[in-house]
Amino acid sequence: MEYQEAKDKFISTWGSLGTLWGINKAMAQIQSLLFISTKPLSMEEIMAELKISRGNTSMNLRQLMDWGIVTKELIPGERKEYFSTEKDVQELARHIAKERSRREIKPVIKVLKDVSSIKDDGTEKTRELIKQTKALHDLAETADAMMNKIVNQEQTWITKSLLKLIK
């Protein structure tokens, strides 16, 4: 497999995996492209590589910046804006996990908590609703906590190693 083929395959596969981490195709593809690029890319370059419109590129870059995984790089003397993504996979995973937790999981946990806290009127169906949503609530909370612990643990480890390097 040649470079170009491997590159295209990577971008389209990673792009289609977007759903797995809750982002759209264009967003995922832009991130992929930046992830394997050896230097920051301009909007023009991204548009050309992925064959998407200026507007699309602009909006998706903004979303990626909202997610905290893409940053603007200002190159001295250049008018254009350049973009690059977090290159460290651990750090990338941390950002993604944190954002997904905040945007999607936490709000659902809140609803599960509310629903499982309704008054038990003694009927079978109410009891079942309470019981099952409570179980789901506990599971969701554990899973969310675990995910955050794992990714933050990684962060601690990285920070520790970094500190060692500095000393």
Add this chain to the structure above:
Amino acid sequence: MEYQEAKDKFISTWGSLGTLWGINKAMAQIQSLLFISTKPLSMEEIMAELKISRGNTSMNLRQLMDWGIVTKELIPGERKEYFSTEKDVQELARHIAKERSRREIKPVIKVLKDVSSIKDDGTEKTRELIKQTKALHDLAETADAMMNKIVNQEQTWITKSLLKLIK
């Protein structure tokens, strides 16, 4: 909050969370309905409760059965088919994790492996592609393995200590 309100809230919230585990709205809503039902439901009942068509109900029930989280219940003397879902959240999580791993994560890991195995021609861009896809491959593999370990409750010292950290 009354029973009916709580029930509707649960079904629509859990339904909209469908994307999180990679299924569509109707599928997620049917599963939710069954999850809090005190008895197996017929197609008619599901259609009426969720206000969806017969065809839609049929197709989504089939998909839920493919996922292994809904089963047909044959009630003696009844012509109609009844459906129920796995009621144990741990078991449910296990099934979902296993299916997602098989359908989505494993194939992506395979592509990452192929892409990261291309011949190093010495150019910077090829080296970057290899380096980054390899890092992603390792991360994906670790995450997948860990998820399976956790849901399969194969509690080695690693997962045990992780669980302790959370509690």
Add this chain to the structure above:
DNA sequence: CTGAACTTTCAATAATTATTGAAAGTTTAT
């Protein structure tokens, strides 16, 4: 201040995905 270089916005449109409903298919009782 003006114009060139660049980015953002957003209404229109395209692409994708979900849903319907009626015809075809299946099963069972008689």
Add this chain to the structure above:
DNA sequence: ATAAACTTTCAATAATTATTGAAAGTTCAG
């Protein structure tokens, strides 16, 4: 074998989501 009871299929349609592109907005050099 027939008909009633029920389920599945799938072409048509609706709903949703993504994408475009041109106008409006911004920034900056001269």
